[in-house]
Amino acid sequence: MSATGNAIEVRGLAKRYGPIEAVRGIDFSVARGEIFGLLGPNGAGKTTTIEILEGYRERTGGEVSVLGLDPGRRPVELRRRMGIVLQSCGIYRHVSVREVVGHWARLYPHPRDPDEVIGLVGLAEQQDRRTNHLSGGQRRRLDLALALVGDPELVFLDEPTTGFDPAARRSAWETVRALRSLGKTVLLTTHYLDEAQALADRVAIVKDGRIVVEGRPGELGAGPDRYTITYRTSAGEWREHHTNDPTSLLAELTAAALSRGERLEQLSVRRPTLEDVYLELTGDSPRSAASGDETPTPPGAGAREEPAGVVGDV
Amino acid sequence: MSETLAMGWRQYRLERRMFWRNPTAAFFNFLFPLIVLGLFGALFANDQTTLNRIVPGIAAMSVMTTTFNALAHNLVFLREEGVLKRMRGTPLPPGAYLGALAANAITNTILQVAIIATAGRLFFGIPWPRDALELLVFVAVGVVCFASLGVALSHAIPNFESAPAYVNAVFLPTIFISGVFYDVKHTPAFLRNIAEALPLKHLIDGLSGAMVSGRGLGSNLTALAVIGLWAVAGVALAVRGFSWESKRA
Numbered sequence: 001m002s003a004t005g006n007a008i009e010v011r012g013l014a015k016r017y018g019p020i021e022a023v024r025g026i027d028f029s030v031a032r033g034e035i036f037g038l039l040g041p042n043g044a045g046k047t048t049t050i051e052i053l054e055g056y057r058e059r060t061g062g063e064v065s066v067l068g069l070d071p072g073r074r075p076v077e078l079r080r081r082m083g084i085v086l087q088s089c090g091i092y093r094h095v096s097v098r099e100v101v102g103h104w105a106r107l108y109p110h111p112r113d114p115d116e117v118i119g120l121v122g123l124a125e126q127q128d129r130r131t132n133h134l135s136g137g138q139r140r141r142l143d144l145a146l147a148l149v150g151d152p153e154l155v156f157l158d159e160p161t162t163g164f165d166p167a168a169r170r171s172a173w174e175t176v177r178a179l180r181s182l183g184k185t186v187l188l189t190t191h192y193l194d195e196a197q198a199l200a201d202r203v204a205i206v207k208d209g210r211i212v213v214e215g216r217p218g219e220l221g222a223g224p225d226r227y228t229i230t231y232r233t234s235a236g237e238w239r240e241h242h243t244n245d246p247t248s249l250l251a252e253l254t255a256a257a258l259s260r261g262e263r264l265e266q267l268s269v270r271r272p273t274l275e276d277v278y279l280e281l282t283g284d285s286p287r288s289a290a291s292g293d294e295t296p297t298p299p300g301a302g303a304r305e306e307p308a309g310v311v312g313d314v
Numbered sequence: 315m316s317e318t319l320a321m322g323w324r325q326y327r328l329e330r331r332m333f334w335r336n337p338t339a340a341f342f343n344f345l346f347p348l349i350v351l352g353l354f355g356a357l358f359a360n361d362q363t364t365l366n367r368i369v370p371g372i373a374a375m376s377v378m379t380t381t382f383n384a385l386a387h388n389l390v391f392l393r394e395e396g397v398l399k400r401m402r403g404t405p406l407p408p409g410a411y412l413g414a415l416a417a418n419a420i421t422n423t424i425l426q427v428a429i430i431a432t433a434g435r436l437f438f439g440i441p442w443p444r445d446a447l448e449l450l451v452f453v454a455v456g457v458v459c460f461a462s463l464g465v466a467l468s469h470a471i472p473n474f475e476s477a478p479a480y481v482n483a484v485f486l487p488t489i490f491i492s493g494v495f496y497d498v499k500h501t502p503a504f505l506r507n508i509a510e511a512l513p514l515k516h517l518i519d520g521l522s523g524a525m526v527s528g529r530g531l532g533s534n535l536t537a538l539a540v541i542g543l544w545a546v547a548g549v550a551l552a553v554r555g556f557s558w559e560s561k562r563a
């Protein structure tokens with residue numbers, strides 16, 4: 001499989017935990033230098049998939065290849081060439097940020113400069129602080145620093161920005177984009193659809209252990225009637241049309257309106273957002289595209305409520 | 315190989331640094347046995363026979379606390395926090411990492427036995443260890459035995475909150491019946507039989523021979539064999555059940 005030159009190849013991957021079939025035949029590949037996003041509801045099997053690729057869990061079926069190696073055999077070469085941000089993971093206490101990043105750097109053959117990486121994740125001010133005195137979001141940034149300090153070719157990020165404030169998320173995105181410009185490969189999972197839209201070259205939406213759709217974030221959900229045209233008639237009624245050919249439908253609608261001497265008020269043409277596609281395919285919410293709202297919902301607006309709830313629980 | 319050693323050494327130094335920076339751990343590791351020694355020393359100040367038993371008894375207890383108690387506790391913590399899992403995703407060889415954790419514990423054992431031997435010499439009328447080789451052999455076998463049993467126990471502890479309960483449920487009865495504070499000759503037969511089957515009593519006998527009576531290795535071979543058997547069982551259990559992640563994911 002390594003002959004294909006892809007950073008990651010997954011064929012028919014399956015994972016059972018006793019009676020639970022967490023992953024039921026997943027296929028995807030990630031090219032070198034690509035940022036690939038795995039999306040999907042809680043329990044979809046994202047972490048299971050990513051941890052099989054990292055070598056933490058044993059698969060019960062299928063074939064995987066990571067940088068041309070089989071992660072199931074846990075080759076040390078693979079661990080030297082990949083960086084990992086786990087979904088949740090503790091860190092040593094009683095050491096400073098700088099000590100721990102410096103220590104990590106020495107585990108790798110060709111590390112980056114620890115101070116530079118600390119700056120990159122925005123912990124320069126906290127570099128002498130003990131890890132047990134960091135805030136949740138700062139600790140998460142430290143996770144990112146530890147994943148990057150070894151200068152890996154391939155980076156796994158399992159919900160890397162959960163708990164970040166908005167500014168920190170933007171700067172984490174910059175960090176990930178910087179990885180792409182360095183030619184690194186990134187496999188990330190996220191519940192923030194705007195994050196997937198902003199970062200991923202391609203995404204796959206996983207549900208119940210299967211990939212339900214895969215493609216570029218802007219082009220997902222190609223199928224009949226993926227464009228929505230909405231306007232208000234002069235009588236004040238909202239109209240909504242779904243089409244796969246907005247050019248001709250628009251021409252028809254506007255021609256008809258003009259010939260009646262009317263205007264189409266607040267006319268808009270909207271492509272489905274990633275969020276529309278996500279909600280439709282994962283099917284745990286009513287189809288949001290059905291609303292006549294002409295301003296597209298900001299991507300990820302729904303998902304953004306989640307961390308607020310988490311903070312509220314603490 | 316030398317790379318593995320170098321990484322293990324750096325890991326060990328980090329572990330030491332973290333140990334000293336954690337005041338509670340440092341306190342319980344060093345002050346607690348000394349306080350116990352001070353207390354019992356004061357109680358039996360005029361009773362050299364009892365002191366002769368207590369000093370090696372507390373030295374043996376320290377071997378147990380610094381390895382068995384400390385490793386069971388630390389491993390549960392590291393496993394539950396996900397530190398073990400995190401380390402497993404790095405190029406650090408597992409042997410180097412676990413070796414560093416063990417070496418960290420063993421360093422405490424050595425420091426503590428040295429402190430207790432010194433206190434025994436200075437305050438409790440115990441001579442400097444008479445048989446250095448015997449001391450070395452018993453501490454070494456004792457460390458392997460109790461360290462591996464501590465690792466094995468950590469597999470059975472479901473979460474960090476219950477770690478002290480599990481550790482003490484083993485530790486406290488063991489030190490009482492094994493005669494850390496008195497000679498087991500004076501205890502009921504059934505307790506004595508249990509103590510005979512456990513390793514701590516034999517470690518006390520060995521350390522007593524090395525530190526006080528001067529009865530050499532030759533006369534403590536049974537003791538050595540019992541500790542050695544426990545060590546074999548401990549290593550087997552420690553390796554077999556080892557897990558890098560807590561099971562309740």
Ligand SMILES: Nc1ncnc2c1ncn2[C@@H]1O[C@H](COP(=O)(O)OP(=O)(O)OP(=O)(O)O)[C@@H](O)[C@H]1O
Nearest residue numbers: 017020022040041042043044045046047048049563
């Ligand atoms: N160690 C485990 N033992 C048993 N079942 C597990 C284990 N880990 C995960 N599962 C189950 O497998 C399924 C997939 O879990 P997974 O963690 O991969 O989901 P996820 O997509 O990462 O979800 P989330 O978005 O909540 O992180 C879930 O039903 C989960 O309960």
Ligand SMILES: [Mg+2]
Nearest residue numbers: 046047048087
């Ligand atoms: Mg997950």
